[in-house]
Amino acid sequence: MNRDLYIDFAKGLATLSIIFIHTAFWSGQFYIPAEVRVFSLVFDVALFYALSGITSGANIEKTLYRLLKLQITYMIFVTFLFFLDYFFKVFGLTFFSLEWLKNFYSTFGSKYSTTSILAYPQWQNLGNWYLHQYTNADTFPVVMGSFWYLKVYYILTVFGVLILRFFPKHINGFIGLCFVLTLLFNSYPEYYPTGQVGYVAFYLAVFLIGNKMRGKKIPSKGIPILYAIVAAALAGMFWYYGGEIFYKINKNKFPPKIPYIIWTLFSLTTLFVLYNRLKINKENFITHIGKNAIFFYFAQGISSSLVYFLVVPLKENMPWWLLMIIIYGINIILAFIISAGLKKVDACGWKILEFLRRKTAS
Numbered sequence: 001m002n003r004d005l006y007i008d009f010a011k012g013l014a015t016l017s018i019i020f021i022h023t024a025f026w027s028g029q030f031y032i033p034a035e036v037r038v039f040s041l042v043f044d045v046a047l048f049y050a051l052s053g054i055t056s057g058a059n060i061e062k063t064l065y066r067l068l069k070l071q072i073t074y075m076i077f078v079t080f081l082f083f084l085d086y087f088f089k090v091f092g093l094t095f096f097s098l099e100w101l102k103n104f105y106s107t108f109g110s111k112y113s114t115t116s117i118l119a120y121p122q123w124q125n126l127g128n129w130y131l132h133q134y135t136n137a138d139t140f141p142v143v144m145g146s147f148w149y150l151k152v153y154y155i156l157t158v159f160g161v162l163i164l165r166f167f168p169k170h171i172n173g174f175i176g177l178c179f180v181l182t183l184l185f186n187s188y189p190e191y192y193p194t195g196q197v198g199y200v201a202f203y204l205a206v207f208l209i210g211n212k213m214r215g216k217k218i219p220s221k222g223i224p225i226l227y228a229i230v231a232a233a234l235a236g237m238f239w240y241y242g243g244e245i246f247y248k249i250n251k252n253k254f255p256p257k258i259p260y261i262i263w264t265l266f267s268l269t270t271l272f273v274l275y276n277r278l279k280i281n282k283e284n285f286i287t288h289i290g291k292n293a294i295f296f297y298f299a300q301g302i303s304s305s306l307v308y309f310l311v312v313p314l315k316e317n318m319p320w321w322l323l324m325i326i327i328y329g330i331n332i333i334l335a336f337i338i339s340a341g342l343k344k345v346d347a348c349g350w351k352i353l354e355f356l357r358r359k360t361a362s
Helices: 005-025 034-042 046-055 060-095 098-107 123-130 141-146 148-166 168-187 197-212 222-241 243-248 258-274 285-291 293-306 308-314 320-361
Strands: none
Touching (some): 005 034, 005 141, 005 258, 005 285, 005 293, 005 320, 034 243, 034 258, 046 148, 046 197, 060 123, 060 148, 060 293, 060 320, 141 148, 148 168, 168 258, 197 258, 222 258, 285 293, 293 308, 293 320, 308 320
């Protein structure tokens, strides 16, 4: 079966959008206008859950094996990150003053502790990362700020494959249940589950809708109707909540509340409208990113942290829009380079595990 390059293309564009979001909301908080930061959320993480639904099937064993491989790749990455963070602090203490490091971490919002600045390895952090408790990595704060997605992905993929396997005739019912729960949680915020549990209802619905769209094509006559519904929902949102809700979209993302859900409708509609309509016949730079999306996702956390060093000396010397373009371009280049390195680190980690398996089996 030929690989659907549209899926890779869509994943690649979604990844580039995530890089822009983290450029805008992390280092960009110091110079990019709030309006631009909000508009960066138009194409956001919900696209990945929809694409996962499109590519997922009802094979439980295959799905669990894929999740296990992802968990091991994740553990290899955070182990590498742990030592990278440690050596960066040692390097910083060698070439910079302790006061400089304190100012660096406090400037960019990283949780400062004397122990971390003095570069004593905090092994409990590595254990927490393995178990998906995302305690901060001081030098690379964007990495752990990105990983909420991964935990939710694990949860909804397990729920999703169980539904697809055991309740294939009731998918519409589960989609309806997810929306009812989402509305209930929004109507009665005191009942909204804490942690990532509250994220699952909406994103599981997106996942299941994606799976329902698998192999299908939205009729051309239905496209104007869909976009009219999206426009009406956006207009209704601003009418009900007022214009100030525009500046609160990001606050309504964690966990996803009604304003953010409405905000995602345009990107999700566009994804499904172009599915089986936009033909990608040749691999390109964007499909390459999509095929290696997990490594780019890991890499952009590192690169989005590193560009902080460039923002401080440059933000007073050029217009914000020019700096944004430069930093975003550098972020993409760094993510591309780092992702290639992370693939090699991952391959090395798997070789070490295979070596240990052979040694312990003999």
